[in-house]
Each structure stands twice: as C-alpha cells, then as structure tokens.
Amino acid sequence: MKLMTILFAVLFASSSAFALDHHGDEKEKKKDREKVLNVSGMMCGNCENAVSTKLKELKGLKDIRASHEENKVKFVLADEHATDDEIVKAIKEAGFEVIKDEDKKERKKKRDREY
Numbered sequence: 001m002k003l004m005t006i007l008f009a010v011l012f013a014s015s016s017a018f019a020l021d022h023h024g025d026e027k028e029k030k031k032d033r034e035k036v037l038n039v040s041g042m043m044c045g046n047c048e049n050a051v052s053t054k055l056k057e058l059k060g061l062k063d064i065r066a067s068h069e070e071n072k073v074k075f076v077l078a079d080e081h082a083t084d085d086e087i088v089k090a091i092k093e094a095g096f097e098v099i100k101d102e103d104k105k106e107r108k109k110k111r112d113r114e115y
C-alpha cells in the first residue's frame with residue numbers, strides 16, 4: 001500500500017514537470033497546432049488554389065499550403081478555429097475529398113489482400 005502511494009507521488013511529480021516543460025516550449029506548441037490532411041483529386045496549381053481559397057474563408061486557419069504533388073493540405077490552427085467537419089465540407093465544396101487515416105488503412109488492408 002505504501003509502495004502504491006510512493007508510485008503515485010512519483011507519477012504525479014513527473015507528469016506535472018512534463019506539463020510545465022511543455023507549456024514553456026513555444027515551438028512545440030506551434031507544431032501541435034499544425035494540421036496535415038490527405039486530400040485526393042488535386043491535379044495542378046489551380047486545384048491547390050481552389051482548396052486554399054475555400055479554407056481561407058473559414059475561421060482560424062492560417063498558413064494554408066495545398067500540394068497536388070503530395071496530395072496534402074497543411075495549415076496552422078489559431079486558438080479559435082473551424083471544426084473538422086467544417087474544414088472537410090469546405091474542401092468538398094472546392095471539389096476534392098479528404099481521405100481519413102482510417103480509410104487509408106482500410107484501403108491498404110484491401111490492397112494487401114488482393115496481392
């Protein structure tokens with residue numbers, strides 16, 4: 001029982017130390033807010049522009065970069081920002097589709113089965 005108390009004390013101390021450390025690290029904080037979405041269907045710079053333009057209309061999305069070569073859209077979220085659903089919807093309205101990680105895994109599974 002005493003051992004458990006000590007264990008909890010140690011755990012608590014280390015987790016709060018981590019929190020403090022994390023809070024002080026601005027760079028780490030910024031990295032946490034950067035989002036990368038897999039977007040399918042972009043073929044050229046015009047497609048990239050269509051996506052960025054749509055996303056710019058949303059609240060709290062900064063530093064938007066779309067890449068048709070990588071099939072990715074990256075952006076940084078401000079403190080108050082649009083929801084995931086709103087972001088996915090905006091991309092859809094621009095004519096493209098967000099591929100969720102789960103879909104990708106599912107596709108890979110399917111592919112692995114086929115071969």
Ligand SMILES: [Cu+2]
Nearest residue numbers: 043044046047
């Ligand atoms: Cu295009």
